[in-house]
Amino acid sequence: MLLELLLLCLAAFCAGFIDAIVGGGGLLQTPAILVILPQYPVATLLGTTKIPSISGTAFAAWRYSRHVAIDWRLMAYVAALAFGGAVLGAYCVTLIDNAVIKPVILFVLIGVAAYSYFNKSFGQPVAVEHSRLQQMVVGMLAGLIIGFYDGLIGPGTGTFFILVFIALLGYDFLHASASAKLINMATNLAAICYFAGTGHILYEFAIPMAVCNMGGAYFGTRLALLKGNKFIRVFFLVVVFGTILRLAWDVFG
Secondary structure, three states, X not given: OHHHHHHXXXXXXXXXXXXXXXXXXXXXXXXXXXXXXXXXXXXXXXXHHHHHHHHHHHHHHHHHHXXXXXXXXXXXXXXXXXXXXXHHHHHHOOOOOHHHHHHHHHHHHHHHHHHHHHOOOOOOOOXXXXXXXXXXXXXXXXXXHHHXXXXXXXXXXXXXXXXXXXXXXXXXXXXXXXXXXXXXXHHHHHHHHHHHHOOOOOHHHHHHHHHHHHHHHHHHHHHHHHHOHHHHHHHHHHHHHHHHHHHHHHHHO
């Protein structure tokens, strides 16, 4: 058990580091726990990863909030819809075949990667002419849809939120990443409520992993704040590519 715990803590640290910068830590943490603890039900393993995920995300959100201006009122509304969407997505896991949805997400991500790579100005602050009401509607709709995706499938949720904040609300990478952490906290909390209520969390693994995930989040946010938008853009592309490979493996592997 000690070796398994050490390996999971290492994976949690790396996941926290990646997730703090551009999201996508689940691409590393989720496969790791599935491989290291194959004797447990998948639902239990997924539930266990939500404790370190929310711990690292909360720490990263706190760190960002000290250095980056955040639209707290807008994020509160988006988080509320994302929470509801995640609960609905978790419920629908038993009703909708992921094999139908994943190919669609895969092709969307390929388009995102191509657009982000060839559009060099993507991720730079842009003046988007939305009224306050339009901002609310766009943000809340995105929160509901991506929150549903997080509850249903999961990997790359933070990355999708960053994409929405940049493309639809005109944020730069740094502000988008900071804001995405707050919304990701809501979706993780929704999953924890669902999995804890059904007894699907291994706390003996989840708590040490949470500490390590926060450690990774500390170094990730520090590096992101130090390096700024250009660095985050490159990291964003790397994580999107990793998400594409992961989903391609699920679809075709």
